[in-house]
Amino acid sequence: MTHTSLPVYQVDAFTSHLFAGNPAAVVPLERWLPDGVMQQIAMENNLSETAFFVKVADGDADYHIRWFTPTVEVPLCGHATLASAYVLFNQLGVTGDEIRLQSKSGILTARRDGEAIVLNFPAQPLTEEVLPENIASALSSDRAVACFKVASRDTDYVLVYDDAGTVRHMTPDMSVLATLAERGVIVTAPSDSDDCDMVSRYFLPALGINEDPVTGYMHCVVAPYWALKTGKTNVIGYQASSRGGFIDCTVKGDRVHLKGLAVLYLKGEIFLPD
Structure with a gap:
């Protein structure tokens, strides 16, 4: 049986050391998978959130990001965004100091601040x-x-x-x-x-x-x-x-800047049948 291999990272977010903070899975994609497949991956990961992102060719953002719990897609998630920014900055070679992310909650940014990352998110009245x-x-x-x-x-x-x-x-x-x-x-x-x-x-x-x-x-x-x-x-x-x-x-x-650290726990591959 042939299969498609996808990279996957697990990152502990909002912490300076492993086994603390909030673990998130991060799955970089070249193109979007069907929603049902992304939901199944999130269920299989069995973490509070799995983030998926795809590079944007043009427009106001660098990447489009989505987040899934084990049961549903959600419109906003901080720790999985921090984990995604950590992967982009520290594993995937992004060299700039700021990443712009298109999401269901509008444009979000993730900015380097020394070892930390600062997220610019909408306040929730x-x-x-x-x-x-x-x-x-x-x-x-x-x-x-x-x-x-x-x-x-x-x-x-x-x-x-x-x-x-x-x-x-x-x-x-x-x-x-x-x-x-x-x-x-x-x-x-x-x-x-x-x-x-x-x-x-x-x-x-x-x-x-x-x-x-x-x-x-x-x-x-x-x-x-x-x-x-x-x-x-x-x-x-x-x-x-x-x-x-x-x-x-x-x-x-009407914005909240969230500053935190993140730590890589694992990286590996997901194997999906073609």
């Missing part, structure tokens, strides 16, 4: 929402001081707490959250330590991911909120998952 009883029950906490939805998608719930310990020690009932028509639930609180400004977590079992380890998109939600609350333009977020990770966030109008 919030609209106030009444906290549904089933979500409060699933989180085993009705002590949220505010509840919102992400306005651009009308999907993710965002619950704000006044105690970081509540966020850190939360043990959600994932079977309940998996039944939500909405995409996921973000919980966030002001920091309880000097090394960050806010502590957050992101649960989305409806997309096949119980808890995302370190999420760039989520910080486009919580960073503008806490920047407004604290009066700062630069805020440090800590995502309190089991792997954990910090993201340096700078809010500039």
Whole structure:
């Protein structure tokens, strides 16, 4: 049987060392595969996100990027974009300092900053929402001081707490959250330590991911909120998952600049039957 071979990389994003941050798969393509095949590859990789990108011949971008969870395609993903930029800069020989990426969320950029990479992403505004009883029950906490939805998608719930310990020690009932028509639930609180400004977590079992380890998109939600609350333009977020990770966030109008490191874990080949 003949086959087509595709390169694949796995990168730990938003971390300076292996086995921390958020792992993403990156699959560079010469041309797009059928959507169903890309979804199957993402399911086989069994990571929170697999990024695919294709070089753009002309226009405002250098590459077109798409992201898939094990079950669906999503319109925006930070850590897999950071992983893709890391591969382009460090494995595929891109020599410039900035990469422009066409996506379902518009043009995104990834810029070298020493060893780090800075992503320029759209901020995600919030609209106030009444906290549904089933979500409060699933989180085993009705002590949220505010509840919102992400306005651009009308999907993710965002619950704000006044105690970081509540966020850190939360043990959600994932079977309940998996039944939500909405995409996921973000919980966030002001920091309880000097090394960050806010502590957050992101649960989305409806997309096949119980808890995302370190999420760039989520910080486009919580960073503008806490920047407004604290009066700062630069805020440090800590995502309190089991792997954990910090993201340096700078809010500039309707954009959020996410700064982080990445580490290569593996590179190999995918074999697809012709």
